[in-house]
Structure formats: C-alpha cells, structure tokens
Amino acid sequence: MTTLTVSGVTVDLGRRRVLEDVTFTVEPGELVGLIGPNGAGKTTLLRAVLGLVPMTKGSAAVAGRPVRSDRSRIGYVPQRHQFAWEFPISVESAVMTGLTGRLGLLRWPRQAAWRAVLAAIERVGLWELRRVPVGELSGGQRQRVLVARALALEPAVLLLDEPFNGLDMTTQRVLGALFDEFAAEGRCVLMSTHDILGAFDRCSRLLLLNRVLVADAPPERLRSPEPWQRTFGVDAGSPLLRVLAVA
C-alpha cells in the first residue's frame, strides 16, 4: 500500500520548536484535512514531509520508503503566491515544469511526458486555455494550473497547501470535488486549510495541529469542544464552537 507515513516529526526553526513529535498516516483513498490557527506549523509540516525544511527528529515515508528515495511519488501544490505568474509561459509548459525533476538533466520531454501533461490539464478543466500565458488566468484558474502540475507526475500522494485561499465559493466547490476524485482513485490526499466548515464537510479525517498534533479523527468523532479549544486557544463561549455545534 502506498500509505504516507509521518512519524515523530520535530522541526526547529532557529531556536523555536515549530513542530513536536507529529505522527500520523494518510491511507490511499483518504482526503485528510490539516487544520490549525495561523503559525500552527501547517505549511512547515508539509515542507518537512517534502524535505524542504530539515527535521530535528522523525521521518516521512511513502509506502515505507523515505520520501527522498523517489520524489515523484508526491505531488505538491504550494500556495499560489509562490509561483511567478508574470513569467512568459503557457499553461501547458508551466504544467510540464512539474516533470523537471523526474526527467532529469539533459533530457527533454518525450511523447509520454506530454501525454501526462495534457491529461492533467484536461482533468483540471483547463484544456481550452492550455496555450494561454499563465499571467492572464484568474485566481481559480491559476490554482488549477498548480494542481495539474502536481497531477502530471501521477503521484500516489498529493499535498495541498491552502488550495482554497482567496477563491470564491463556486470555485472552492469545483476544486473540492476534484480533490474528492483524487482520493477516490486511491491517492493519499493531505490538504491544509483555513476553511474549517469545508473541511468538516469534505474530509474523511481531520488533523488538528498546533505545534503538536492535538487530534486525529474523522469529523463526526470531533464533537467535543476540548480539542478545538486546545488547537485554536479559544474559550468555551467561542463562536467557532457554536458554529461547529460542539459546545
């Protein structure tokens, strides 16, 4: 099984301990939501899994083998502001850059690579726009480019960092349905998000994170206020708890 296994991950940035002993798994077919307040370490956790920040302790593995041994098993969808949208590049070439690491030095994309790229573009609904410069796309279309770039690797694991940020409700729903499909195909999907209600509705399991992993359970079993209070540092009268109907 191509399970994503994160065990005992501890990360220090400077003298600050940002993550401590975070352990969880994501099984194939799961859409797992990573939830926590700003600065809780959500993005750092994703980056640590990808090997972009060093872990003080712990490890991340896909199917029992370290992430580093074959990076193309993980597709990463970063936050939109990380990408240089003003770069003169078409949607299809931008998606092709997702295969740069796998192709390796001095190798040009062949037919199989282009097939994967075009399939990913069709999948996210950008077929008509595949030759358009990325700078002319709307926020939701840009998010789809990043998703297609990750998808072109045909990865077993997808890591999505705040994929709904700054998008309107309609776009969120369409993208969310796409992520459901990825999970239904047997991929492990892990998504950090600020949208607690959306995650409650959509995810098969929620990870509540604030430096440590406070809770790891399906949404219907997160009905007590205690883990939410610990994660978000709110008191018993908080509107968050009322909206979630856990107070």
Next chain:
Amino acid sequence: MSPAEFLSDLFNPELAFLPKALAVAVMSSIVCGVVGCHVVLRGMAFIGDAVAHAVFPGLAVAFVTQGSLVVGGAAAGVVTAVLVALFSQNRRVREDAVIGVLFVAAFALGLVVMARAPGYGGSLQQFLFGSIAGIPTSDLYTVAGAGLVILAVTFFAHKELVAVSLDRETASAMGVRVFWFDLLLYVSVAFAVVISVQVIGNILVLALLVTPAATARLLTDRLAAMMVISPLLGGGGSLAGLYLSWSYDLPTGATIVLVLTALFVMAWLFAPRHGLLARRRVPVDSDRQDPAGA
C-alpha cells in the same frame, strides 16, 4: 557617414581594430541577450549589477600583472557568483543589502589595485566606459569560445532554470538541485559580463544584460520567442551603436546603450499587447481578478 563608408572602413587594413571591436560587441551582446532573459525574468537585475561590479578587481589585478583580462575577470566573477548564490539561498534574510555592501567594496578594491599601475587614468577610463581600440585577435577567439559555452550551458539547463525561476520551492521538492542551478546562472552572468566589458565598459555592461531582455519581454508572452528576440535586439543595437559612435565620434559603449534604450522606449510605447498605447485601447488584464472565470 553613410553605411557604405562604414563598411569600407570595416575592411580597411589600417583600421583592423574596428571589425574586431564590432565582432566582440555583437557576440557579447548576443550572449548577454540570452542570459539576460533569465536575469530579467527572475528580477535579479541587482544581482547582475553586483556581479558586473565585482568582476572589476579581477580585471584590475590582471591588468596590473599584465595577465589575461578574461581569465582575471572570470576568476573574480566565479568567486562573486558563489558568494551571491550562498547569500541568496536564505530567503528570510534580506540579501540585497549584504550584496550591496560587498560588491561596491569589490569595486573599490579594483580601483585601489588599478591605482598601482603606472598611467592608470586612461586605462581606468577604458575599463569603466569601454573602448574599441586594442582588442587582441586572441580575444576574438576567447570571446567566441566562452560565448558558445555559455549559450550551450543555458540551452542544456533551460528546463531546470525555468522550473527554478517559476517556483523554487516546488522545484526543490521535486528534486531539482536549486543551489547548483542558481550558481550556474550566476557564473553565466559573470562570464557574459567579462566578455562584454572590453567594448562596453564595466559601468554600462548591465544595459546589455537587462535592456534587450526587458524589451523582448514587452514584445512577447512566449519565452522561446523572448530568447530569440532579445539577442537579436542586443546584436542589432550593438551594430547600430558602433556605427553611430564611429560616424559621429561618440563613446562606443554609451552609444550602444542609448540605442538599446531607444528600442526599449519604443517597445514600451508601441508593443502590440503590453505597450502603453495598446494597453490604453484594450485593458489586457481586466479578467485577471475575475473569480467567475475560475
């Protein structure tokens, strides 16, 4: 002077320095035009300027010790490139101030070294502002060889350079060695600067790196087209600039820069999609923030 007279001067054996200067100017602007596309698209014009300045102490040492200018400049350029690459890895620190401090210091060091040479005033001016006289024939081959190597390197590393420019985090997550490709780009910039310095001068060389590429960016939304247009503009601008400077007895480097700048201003005004006039007619970016188009 008519273009025909310029042509006859080019083939006049008594003016043998002229065709050599033209060849070096055109070759180095082509190389700078290609490398400059990456410089402009990454928004690293300041780093380009730093590398250009930092090459100077190497040139000065080579000049004082009567060594090869290209070798001296290249050595200083590579050291600089490594330093810039190291400083720029930590994106949390504002590296621009550090680079600013270090590379103006390097320039000052070059001036001090130059002052040790007898009769340095004239040579200094040549270094800073360029000169078409006194290019040895051997330099033609060095510039051509180095230029071909830089073009080959940027061609073969194209896919990685683009991936890193677009999104360095994700490139790194996918196993692209970001540090080494940064270094490769900075070393290419250093070499492009070194081969251009003789004709155009150390102060003005930044224009060869930035201006044609920025002009090309205004003219196209396709990277491949940009990387063809930019060296064409650079080479053409150098040819026109040298012709004008020879005809009207103007400083060559400065004339080339002004020709390139004139091209940039024209593109800025008249470019089909991104020019000022075109944008007034059609608001190209109006759909950019439109969530309904998502």
